[in-house]
Amino acid sequence: MARLLDSLAEVGCRKLGCKSSASLARHHKGHQAMWLGPWTRQLDIPRYANFVRRYQEFRDEDVVMLCTLHHAEIHHIYDSIIAKHKESLGGRRLYRYTWSQAHELMKLLEAECDVWLGTVTLGYSPTKLDLDRVTKKRRENKLKRRLKKR
Ligand SMILES: [Zn+2]
Ligand SMILES: [Zn+2]
Numbered sequence: 001m002a003r004l005l006d007s008l009a010e011v012g013c014r015k016l017g018c019k020s021s022a023s024l025a026r027h028h029k030g031h032q033a034m035w036l037g038p039w040t041r042q043l044d045i046p047r048y049a050n051f052v053r054r055y056q057e058f059r060d061e062d063v064v065m066l067c068t069l070h071h072a073e074i075h076h077i078y079d080s081i082i083a084k085h086k087e088s089l090g091g092r093r094l095y096r097y098t099w100s101q102a103h104e105l106m107k108l109l110e111a112e113c114d115v116w117l118g119t120v121t122l123g124y125s126p127t128k129l130d131l132d133r134v135t136k137k138r139r140e141n142k143l144k145r146r147l148k149k150r
Contacts, residue, residue, distance in 0.1 A: 030106030069123030
């Protein structure tokens with residue numbers, strides 16, 4: 001296993017033109033990990049068990065090697081695609097998604113990733129991505145509290 005990881009690291013970030021020496025991460029193009037939380041309670045459903053198993057296999061067709069800067073950038077892009085998709089379903093929460101809605105969203109993310117991989121961009125700060133998410137959560141909670149008061 002260590003040998004396999006070594007050879008993967010030699011390949012480097014797959015993003016076009018990237019010369020970053022930042023550390024690498026295996027990125028699931030469909031952001032499959034976002035379904036691991038909301039659906040945990042459905043672990044007994046064979047379809048879900050298969051989904052988790054496949055995620056853990058890190059198959060070549062599912063993952064791509066990215067440096068931390070480009071990994072943060074694609075997730076920054078994903079965040080807005082996911083937000084738009086939830087909105088298009090009337091503000092649906094991920095745990096309320098059906099399988100077909102989840103697959104539709106994963107396909108969108110994968111397609112976006114494939115196009116993005118072929119373009120040259122600078123990447124995004126992982127710290128800033130975390131901050132963006134904290135700010136967004138705060139804003140959402142504030143809105144929720146305001147709605148509750150009514
Ligand atoms: Zn990722
Ligand atoms: Zn990179």
